[in-house]
Amino acid sequence: MTEDPDLPTPDEPPATPPEPERVRTGVSRVDEVITAVEELDDRPLEEHVGVFETAHTELRRALDAVDPADDPA
Numbered sequence: 001m002t003e004d005p006d007l008p009t010p011d012e013p014p015a016t017p018p019e020p021e022r023v024r025t026g027v028s029r030v031d032e033v034i035t036a037v038e039e040l041d042d043r044p045l046e047e048h049v050g051v052f053e054t055a056h057t058e059l060r061r062a063l064d065a066v067d068p069a070d071d072p073a
Contacts, residue, residue: 029062 024031033055
């Protein structure tokens with residue numbers, strides 16, 4: 001019987017995937033919302049809906065605050 005060389009041995013801990021790079025926009029209000037959503041794993045499930053509702057509200061406010069004259073689109 002041959003062992004698969006890619007599988008960890010009993011003495012070897014399984015490899016952990018690298019942390020993904022954090023997304024940043026350069027807009028502090030938006031970056032704060034992204035950070036709050038990224039931290040959901042640390043919060044109880046019951047709080048997730050509230051975080052998403054707050055994120056939605058804050059992102060709408062950030063969009064509403066954009067000056068159309070400064071928008072390149």
